[in-house]
Amino acid sequence: MKKILAILTILMIMTSFTGCGNNKDVIHAGLNAEILEINTELKGFVVKNLDKNSILGEKCYISCENDEVYYIYVDNETGETEDLTYEDFKVGDEITVDVESVENNYSLTSRVQLLTQRR
Structure with missing residues (x-):
């Protein structure tokens, strides 16, 4: 009986350690925003x-x-995708971004998709 309790205790401790893993790899994908300002010197957007x-x-x-950082545009009518560059974005564009976290109103992104349709 003592062996069973010891094994159960060890299993519970191991389970608690794995349940407290680092959540740093969590990506918030598809956050919709509008570009308010473009900083060409530091290469970034102020968005709402x-x-x-x-x-x-x-x-x-x-x-x-x-x-x-990956920049992309999807034509909603045809479904075709197009790679973009940072310079293709304008103030007022609606975008979607992927970020890990936001700290003090600052975030790094790995993907920016232009939602505003261009013809």
């Missing part, structure tokens, strides 16, 4: 959220300075 209760808040700086 377009969704209720978004982690972006009222205003947030989205940094795009990482060279691995």
Whole structure:
């Protein structure tokens, strides 16, 4: 009986350690926003959220300075996709971004998709 209790205790302890893992890898995908300002020197956007209760808040700086940021446009009529560059975005564009977290109204992104349809 003592062996069973010892084994159960060890299993419970191991389970509690795995349940407290680091959530750093959580990605918030598809956060809708509107570009308010474009910072060409630091390569980033000041955006406002377009969704209720978004982690972006009222205003947030989205940094795009990482060279691995992926920019994309999807034509809603044809479904065709097009790779974009940072320079293709304009103030007033609606976008969706993927971020890990927002701290002090600042976030890094790995993907920016242009939602505003262009013809």
